[in-house]
Amino acid sequence: MRNYSTITSPQVKPVAILSQVLAALVAGSIIFMALAVAVIVGYGAYNAGQIYPGVSVAGIDLSGMKPEEAAVVLENRISYPSQGRILLKEGEKIWLASPADLGFYLDPQSSARAAYQYGRRGGPIARLANQVTAWYYGASLPPLYLFDERATYEYLQGIAQQVDLPTIDASLSIDGVNVVVRPGQVGRLPVELAVAIEQRSDRIDIGFGRAADGGHAHAPSVRRASSSAWCSCCSRATSSSRLPVSTFGRS
Numbered sequence: 001m002r003n004y005s006t007i008t009s010p011q012v013k014p015v016a017i018l019s020q021v022l023a024a025l026v027a028g029s030i031i032f033m034a035l036a037v038a039v040i041v042g043y044g045a046y047n048a049g050q051i052y053p054g055v056s057v058a059g060i061d062l063s064g065m066k067p068e069e070a071a072v073v074l075e076n077r078i079s080y081p082s083q084g085r086i087l088l089k090e091g092e093k094i095w096l097a098s099p100a101d102l103g104f105y106l107d108p109q110s111s112a113r114a115a116y117q118y119g120r121r122g123g124p125i126a127r128l129a130n131q132v133t134a135w136y137y138g139a140s141l142p143p144l145y146l147f148d149e150r151a152t153y154e155y156l157q158g159i160a161q162q163v164d165l166p167t168i169d170a171s172l173s174i175d176g177v178n179v180v181v182r183p184g185q186v187g188r189l190p191v192e193l194a195v196a197i198e199q200r201s202d203r204i205d206i207g208f209g210r211a212a213d214g215g216h217a218h219a220p221s222v223r224r225a226s227s228s229a230w231c232s233c234c235s236r237a238t239s240s241s242r243l244p245v246s247t248f249g250r251s
Contacts, residue, residue, distance in 0.1 A: 040128060051112075052119045054134035058143045062115050070112035078143055081106050090163050103151030110144040 047053070051070060053063040060077050062070040081099045088095040099105075118139055119130040133139060173180045 040124075040131075043131065051115050052131055052134050054136070054138045055115050055118050056138065056140045057111050057115050059140060062112070065112075067109075067112045067116045070115055071108040074111050074143065075106065075108040078106050078108075081145070088159065090159070093163070095159060097155060101151070101155050103148035103155075105146045105148065107144045107146045111141075114144060115141055 047064070050064050050066050051062045055062055057070070057074055058078055060074060062073065065073065081104055084099045086097050086099060086102065088097060118141065119127055119134055121127070122130070130139070173182070
Protein backbone atom coordinates (compact mmCIF):
# COMPACT_ATOMS: atom_id res chain seq x y z
CA MET A 1 0.00 0.00 0.00
CA ARG A 2 1.40 3.28 -1.09
CA ASN A 3 1.58 6.39 1.06
CA TYR A 4 0.75 9.74 -0.56
CA SER A 5 1.92 13.09 0.86
CA THR A 6 0.33 16.44 0.10
CA ILE A 7 2.51 19.44 -0.71
CA THR A 8 0.94 22.87 -0.31
CA SER A 9 2.46 25.90 -2.13
CA PRO A 10 2.92 29.02 -0.11
CA GLN A 11 0.31 31.68 -0.82
CA VAL A 12 1.58 35.05 -2.07
CA LYS A 13 -0.16 37.92 -0.44
CA PRO A 14 -1.63 40.62 -2.84
CA VAL A 15 0.01 43.36 -0.80
CA ALA A 16 3.47 41.97 -1.52
CA ILE A 17 2.78 41.87 -5.29
CA LEU A 18 1.55 45.48 -5.30
CA SER A 19 4.66 46.60 -3.43
CA GLN A 20 6.90 44.92 -5.98
CA VAL A 21 5.04 46.56 -8.90
CA LEU A 22 5.29 50.00 -7.32
CA ALA A 23 8.98 49.51 -6.59
CA ALA A 24 9.58 48.49 -10.22
CA LEU A 25 7.69 51.55 -11.50
CA VAL A 26 9.61 53.89 -9.23
CA ALA A 27 12.92 52.35 -10.20
CA GLY A 28 12.01 52.54 -13.88
CA SER A 29 10.97 56.18 -13.57
CA ILE A 30 14.20 57.06 -11.81
CA ILE A 31 16.24 55.30 -14.48
CA PHE A 32 14.26 57.00 -17.27
CA MET A 33 14.68 60.45 -15.70
CA ALA A 34 18.37 59.83 -15.18
CA LEU A 35 18.77 58.82 -18.81
CA ALA A 36 16.73 61.84 -19.98
CA VAL A 37 18.83 64.21 -17.90
CA ALA A 38 22.00 62.58 -19.20
CA VAL A 39 20.79 62.98 -22.80
CA ILE A 40 19.78 66.61 -22.26
CA VAL A 41 23.02 67.50 -20.54
CA GLY A 42 25.07 65.66 -23.14
CA TYR A 43 23.13 67.26 -26.02
CA GLY A 44 23.62 70.69 -24.49
CA ALA A 45 27.30 70.07 -23.85
CA TYR A 46 27.80 68.84 -27.40
CA ASN A 47 26.18 72.01 -28.80
CA ALA A 48 27.72 74.38 -26.27
CA GLY A 49 28.56 77.73 -27.85
CA GLN A 50 26.80 76.94 -31.12
CA ILE A 51 23.30 77.09 -32.54
CA TYR A 52 21.17 73.98 -32.07
CA PRO A 53 20.57 71.69 -35.08
CA GLY A 54 17.54 72.58 -37.18
CA VAL A 55 17.48 76.31 -36.38
CA SER A 56 17.42 78.64 -39.39
CA VAL A 57 16.82 82.32 -40.09
CA ALA A 58 14.93 83.36 -43.23
CA GLY A 59 15.38 79.82 -44.54
CA ILE A 60 19.17 79.89 -44.03
CA ASP A 61 20.33 76.88 -42.00
CA LEU A 62 22.54 77.93 -39.10
CA SER A 63 22.90 74.53 -37.43
CA GLY A 64 26.17 74.08 -35.54
CA MET A 65 27.38 77.63 -36.18
CA LYS A 66 28.66 80.03 -33.58
CA PRO A 67 26.75 83.33 -33.35
CA GLU A 68 29.65 85.22 -34.94
CA GLU A 69 29.76 82.83 -37.90
CA ALA A 70 25.99 82.94 -38.29
CA ALA A 71 26.02 86.76 -38.35
CA VAL A 72 28.52 86.76 -41.23
CA VAL A 73 26.47 84.20 -43.16
CA LEU A 74 23.26 86.16 -42.71
CA GLU A 75 24.91 89.41 -43.76
CA ASN A 76 26.19 87.80 -46.95
CA ARG A 77 23.03 85.87 -47.79
CA ILE A 78 20.25 88.34 -47.02
CA SER A 79 20.53 91.03 -49.68
CA TYR A 80 17.06 92.60 -49.53
CA PRO A 81 18.02 95.83 -47.73
CA SER A 82 20.67 96.66 -50.34
CA GLN A 83 19.21 95.07 -53.48
CA GLY A 84 15.48 95.43 -52.87
CA ARG A 85 13.66 98.18 -54.75
CA ILE A 86 11.03 100.64 -53.53
CA LEU A 87 9.13 102.83 -56.00
CA LEU A 88 8.18 106.34 -54.91
CA LYS A 89 6.00 108.34 -57.27
CA GLU A 90 4.92 111.97 -57.31
CA GLY A 91 2.95 112.99 -60.36
CA GLU A 92 5.04 111.99 -63.35
CA LYS A 93 8.27 111.83 -61.37
CA ILE A 94 9.53 108.46 -60.15
CA TRP A 95 12.30 107.61 -57.70
CA LEU A 96 13.66 104.10 -57.28
CA ALA A 97 15.27 103.54 -53.89
CA SER A 98 16.57 100.57 -51.94
CA PRO A 99 15.38 99.83 -48.40
CA ALA A 100 18.85 100.81 -47.16
CA ASP A 101 18.43 104.25 -48.80
CA LEU A 102 15.39 104.74 -46.57
CA GLY A 103 17.15 103.57 -43.40
CA PHE A 104 16.03 99.91 -43.43
CA TYR A 105 19.01 97.72 -42.46
CA LEU A 106 19.53 94.08 -41.54
CA ASP A 107 20.70 93.43 -37.97
CA PRO A 108 22.74 90.24 -38.46
CA GLN A 109 24.15 90.17 -34.92
CA SER A 110 20.71 90.29 -33.27
CA SER A 111 19.33 87.77 -35.77
CA ALA A 112 22.18 85.34 -35.03
CA ARG A 113 21.79 85.91 -31.28
CA ALA A 114 18.07 85.08 -31.49
CA ALA A 115 18.91 81.85 -33.32
CA TYR A 116 21.47 80.95 -30.66
CA GLN A 117 18.99 81.58 -27.85
CA TYR A 118 16.39 79.26 -29.39
CA GLY A 119 16.21 76.23 -27.11
CA ARG A 120 18.09 78.01 -24.34
CA ARG A 121 15.33 80.21 -22.93
CA GLY A 122 12.53 79.34 -20.56
CA GLY A 123 12.21 76.46 -18.14
CA PRO A 124 13.68 72.99 -18.60
CA ILE A 125 10.54 71.63 -20.26
CA ALA A 126 10.28 74.59 -22.67
CA ARG A 127 13.96 74.28 -23.57
CA LEU A 128 13.67 70.55 -24.18
CA ALA A 129 10.55 71.03 -26.28
CA ASN A 130 12.22 73.68 -28.46
CA GLN A 131 15.34 71.57 -28.90
CA VAL A 132 13.33 68.53 -29.95
CA THR A 133 11.16 70.64 -32.25
CA ALA A 134 14.17 72.21 -33.95
CA TRP A 135 15.92 68.85 -34.33
CA TYR A 136 12.89 66.92 -35.64
CA TYR A 137 10.77 69.52 -37.46
CA GLY A 138 13.12 72.46 -37.86
CA ALA A 139 12.65 75.98 -36.52
CA SER A 140 12.74 78.94 -38.93
CA LEU A 141 13.07 82.37 -37.33
CA PRO A 142 12.48 85.74 -39.03
CA PRO A 143 15.44 88.07 -39.54
CA LEU A 144 15.66 91.19 -37.41
CA TYR A 145 16.02 94.65 -38.93
CA LEU A 146 16.92 98.18 -37.88
CA PHE A 147 15.03 101.29 -38.99
CA ASP A 148 16.94 104.59 -39.02
CA GLU A 149 14.46 107.45 -39.33
CA ARG A 150 17.27 109.93 -39.94
CA ALA A 151 18.18 108.22 -43.22
CA THR A 152 14.52 108.25 -44.22
CA TYR A 153 14.30 111.95 -43.42
CA GLU A 154 17.40 112.78 -45.45
CA TYR A 155 16.19 110.82 -48.47
CA LEU A 156 12.72 112.38 -48.38
CA GLN A 157 14.32 115.78 -47.88
CA GLY A 158 16.17 115.30 -51.17
CA ILE A 159 12.90 114.43 -52.91
CA ALA A 160 11.18 117.41 -51.30
CA GLN A 161 13.75 119.77 -52.76
CA GLN A 162 12.84 118.50 -56.22
CA VAL A 163 9.09 118.49 -55.65
CA ASP A 164 8.44 121.60 -53.56
CA LEU A 165 7.89 124.62 -55.81
CA PRO A 166 7.26 128.22 -54.75
CA THR A 167 3.90 129.77 -55.59
CA ILE A 168 4.44 132.65 -58.05
CA ASP A 169 1.76 135.20 -58.97
CA ALA A 170 1.48 136.35 -62.56
CA SER A 171 3.15 139.72 -63.19
CA LEU A 172 4.22 142.22 -65.79
CA SER A 173 7.51 144.09 -65.67
CA ILE A 174 9.54 146.48 -67.77
CA ASP A 175 13.01 145.47 -68.99
CA GLY A 176 14.30 148.47 -70.93
CA VAL A 177 11.84 148.82 -73.78
CA ASN A 178 10.54 145.26 -73.32
CA VAL A 179 7.37 144.36 -71.45
CA VAL A 180 8.02 141.04 -69.76
CA VAL A 181 5.01 138.85 -69.03
CA ARG A 182 5.50 136.24 -66.33
CA PRO A 183 2.61 133.78 -65.89
CA GLY A 184 1.65 132.46 -62.49
CA GLN A 185 3.09 129.19 -61.21
CA VAL A 186 1.18 126.64 -59.18
CA GLY A 187 3.38 125.77 -56.23
CA ARG A 188 3.62 122.81 -53.91
CA LEU A 189 3.80 123.29 -50.20
CA PRO A 190 6.73 121.59 -48.39
CA VAL A 191 6.31 117.93 -47.59
CA GLU A 192 5.63 117.25 -43.92
CA LEU A 193 8.54 114.85 -43.51
CA ALA A 194 7.91 113.99 -39.88
CA VAL A 195 4.36 112.91 -40.69
CA ALA A 196 5.51 111.02 -43.77
CA ILE A 197 8.05 109.04 -41.75
CA GLU A 198 5.51 108.23 -39.05
CA GLN A 199 3.02 106.99 -41.64
CA ARG A 200 5.59 104.70 -43.19
CA SER A 201 7.25 103.36 -40.04
CA ASP A 202 4.46 100.87 -39.39
CA ARG A 203 4.99 99.37 -42.86
CA ILE A 204 8.72 98.75 -42.62
CA ASP A 205 8.93 95.01 -43.10
CA ILE A 206 9.77 92.41 -45.73
CA GLY A 207 6.70 93.51 -47.64
CA PHE A 208 8.19 96.95 -48.17
CA GLY A 209 6.58 98.09 -51.43
CA ARG A 210 5.35 101.15 -53.23
CA ALA A 211 4.75 104.54 -51.67
CA ALA A 212 3.89 108.02 -52.94
CA ASP A 213 5.35 111.24 -51.62
CA GLY A 214 3.32 113.90 -49.83
CA GLY A 215 2.84 117.60 -50.45
CA HIS A 216 -0.11 119.36 -52.08
CA ALA A 217 -0.61 122.00 -54.72
CA HIS A 218 -1.09 125.66 -53.85
CA ALA A 219 -2.48 127.92 -56.58
CA PRO A 220 -1.23 131.53 -56.94
CA SER A 221 -3.60 134.38 -56.15
CA VAL A 222 -2.94 135.89 -59.61
CA ARG A 223 -2.54 133.45 -62.49
CA ARG A 224 -2.86 135.88 -65.44
CA ALA A 225 -1.78 139.47 -65.80
CA SER A 226 -4.81 141.77 -66.18
CA SER A 227 -5.33 144.35 -68.92
CA SER A 228 -5.00 147.19 -66.40
CA ALA A 229 -1.59 145.95 -65.40
CA TRP A 230 -0.67 145.75 -69.08
CA CYS A 231 -1.67 149.37 -69.62
CA SER A 232 0.23 150.46 -66.52
CA CYS A 233 3.41 148.82 -67.81
CA CYS A 234 2.96 150.31 -71.25
CA SER A 235 2.55 153.81 -69.84
CA ARG A 236 5.83 153.46 -67.96
CA ALA A 237 7.73 152.20 -70.97
CA THR A 238 10.05 154.52 -72.84
CA SER A 239 8.70 156.06 -76.03
CA SER A 240 9.13 153.71 -78.94
CA SER A 241 7.20 152.94 -82.06
CA ARG A 242 7.18 149.27 -81.20
CA LEU A 243 7.35 147.54 -77.85
CA PRO A 244 8.56 143.93 -78.15
CA VAL A 245 6.99 141.57 -75.63
CA SER A 246 8.87 138.56 -74.22
CA THR A 247 7.01 135.74 -72.48
CA PHE A 248 8.53 133.07 -70.20
CA GLY A 249 6.74 129.80 -69.65
CA ARG A 250 3.05 129.16 -70.05
CA SER A 251 0.19 130.13 -67.81
